[in-house]
Amino acid sequence: MRQARPVGHLTPSQLSALTSLELAGALTPRELADVERVQPPTMTKMVAKLEEQGLVGRSPHPTDGRQVILAATEAGRQVIAEHTRVREAWLAQRIAELTPEERETLRRAVEILGRIARA
Amino acid sequence: MRQARPVGHLTPSQLSALTSLELAGALTPRELADVERVQPPTMTKMVAKLEEQGLVGRSPHPTDGRQVILAATEAGRQVIAEHTRVREAWLAQRIAELTPEERETLRRAVEILGRIARA
DNA sequence: CCAGGCTCATTAGTTAGGCTAACGAACGTG
């Protein structure tokens, strides 16, 4: 999947964090760090880079002065949409190159691995 | 995949390089870099770390004074075996629960995905 | 009712792992 990436200037980690943020609507840095399974200092740095690019904004927490509310900006949502479009186009191309039998093999493999992962 | 790896003292990149080297028997740094899909300077650093740990050794190329021959040491082979043992301990139970048909489906899926990844 | 302890975000510093540019030594060939 990383082969489909170099379209934009966003790294996989940055895109993942931005997407998690947009899916959740708004999160504190701590919450986003937990979602991304990363320590808070790591998230501080990633958020700083996303803010520099204007993809994430912050606002004060309404009741807790220590915390901060992060949310994707409109520009951030557009970047996510563009990456999604490119990724899906890349995937569609790869899948189109497979035979029907190969597609069926992958479909069954997904089912098996999903069952293992849930066990 | 991007999480920190506290398990053992070998990183995934190092283990991958060491395993590729052991599978091939012996390789030059350039060849190992190509196998690992990495640039030569990156492999120089990784090999240096593996040498520090005594897992890889080097010897001069018999006919080309520029090149160098890398090979896993006995300690390196033991580290690979230990990692393999741990990994198989985790996988053995789930694999045992699959039918032969399901195992064959996964084997084919790995081949298909590997082909896409190498393309 | 406030002192002490906790949580939050951040800063500082380390490490791994990737990259490009550039370099010297060795090779090979026209």
Next chain:
DNA sequence: CACGTTCGTTAGCCTAACTAATGAGCCTGG
């Protein structure tokens, strides 16, 4: 045999992860 190519390495940069420490703000038990 001079010159271009290849090989490994060095230097320098970046991202991304970690831990430790810090200051600000919150909360609670005497």
